[in-house]
Amino acid sequence: MRKMMFFLLAAAFALVIAGCGQESASPADEKQETLTVKHELDETKVKKNPEKIVVFDFGVLDTLDKLGVKVTGLPQDNLPKYLSKFKSDKYENVGSLKEPDFEKIHAAQPDLIIISGRQAEMYDQFKEIAPTIYMGVDTSRYMDSFRENVNQLAKIFDKESEAKKELEAIDKDIDKLKEKANDAGKNALIILANDGKVSAYGTGSRFGLIHDVFGVKPVDKNIKASTHGQSISFEYIVKKDPDYLFVIDRGAVVGGQSSAKQVVENDLVKGTKAYKEKHITYLDPDYWYLSGGGLVSLDEMVKQVDQALD
Template sequence: MVRKLSLFLIMAVLAIVTAACGTETSQEANGSDEGSKTESNEITIKHQLGETPVKVNPEKVVVFDFGVLDTLDKLGVKVTGVPQVNIPQYLSKFEDSKYENVGSLKEPDFEKISEIEPELIIISGRQQEAYEELSEIAPTIFMGVDTSKYMQSFKENTKTLGEIFGKEEEAEKELASIEESIAALKEKATADGSNGLIILANEGSLSAYGSASRFGIVHDVFGVKPADDKIEVSTHGQSVSSEYIVDKDPDYLFVIDRGAAVEGESSAKQIIENELVKKTKAYKNDHIVYLNPDYWYLSGGGLVSVAEMVKEIEKGLE
């Protein structure tokens, strides 16, 4: 009897110890899961200026690039602060006081940004020099479009934003739609065989842009043959004259009016359609196409702007 009781007690003790071990193992497993979950709430973004750990689904976001702002708005992502100077008309809702004004594109308001305590700051070329100072305030990533590989850069940026904000499926869907429309435009442009020249009108001066340039998407992606394949690649374009336009005599002349985008006053038509340019095929055939500077000059690289660029060139080729 004593022996049976002792055996019972031993078995009972073993059961308790086993249960305790099981609980401990379970707690350790839970702790490991929580650790993985915590790690998965942060991703490292590689960009032109470095590598930055970024919180997934950040709640307070400051955006300095209008193309990125365009994409986030299309994906339904809320932002906290934007530079409220020269906002493209189609993004004018961001001029509302419910959004914090964080300065201008070239002069960030560091004090205001610090007050916001953002969880993420997104910049591009115009704010590049302020990267270090902004990084001291919050995680900062560079998301400018590389015009030498426009579509690759644009798609990478869009997918990265989708990853950060949990909008991967939506981003892929929008990109697929744009790629489909680009394929149709390229087929049309190639079949047409006409050439084109891209001009930026800035007050009284003219600049030409070719392949791999800021507006080179017209040639490199949309398939419009360049009227001049030797245009100097630079941020501000190659300075040209009306005589140059006449000499190249393009089938299509695509014009971007910087004054309309920055100053709010359009003057491109008066500059472009002078007696010299009226001698070109583009003018005679009514093929001077004035492009919307909001999409082309202020907010390139956005889901909406790129889609609208495709539509404008397609309509211009009709």
């Protein structure tokens, strides 16, 4: 009997010891994996599956949303309509795209901050708060840059299979659009309308993917690529006489009032092929000006150009 009691006590003690051993090992087992993310501004160590994320790029925001990743904070000023759900009080409003509220960002205690071109000059201030990565789209190599950003996000948040599926669908749609553009054999001019002024965008520019990626021929191959576009006159539009005219209305998203149609469709432009053949397309500035470079926004951009070529 005593031997039996001794055996039971020894067994119970062994179980307790084993349990303690497992408990002490669990923190190491639960230790988060860390990735080194190389980006345009730096190399940043980022923990996989960070929980609190502050995002300053609407294209990145729509990609994360599409992949099912939750965010903590974002700039709610000038939020694109298709992302209106992020206007909710569930999300921390961390200022505007060009004027971040660093006090609120710090209070949110983010594990990761994602910025792009509009915040690049403030990178040092961001990284003092939390690991910060730059995810702007390089328009001179739009699709490569876009894929790199999506795949990097997918790697950070363990969403590789979801991202692969979305990218394949977009590539398929772009291939169809390129074929349509090639068959049409038409040219186009891309302009930004802003307070009565217009500027043109060509290959390699901010909106140049219409030519570089979607395959629509530029009416002028010599437009200088720049963020703000090349300032042009309406006489220039008449002289180039494009088959298609793509218009982005900046005022509709910055000033809150759309004036592009009144500005663009004047007596001079009414003499162009684009006007006469009803080939003037007003692209949605929510996708083209405020966002872009996201899984959702790029998909919509493809659809809009595709519809314009019908």
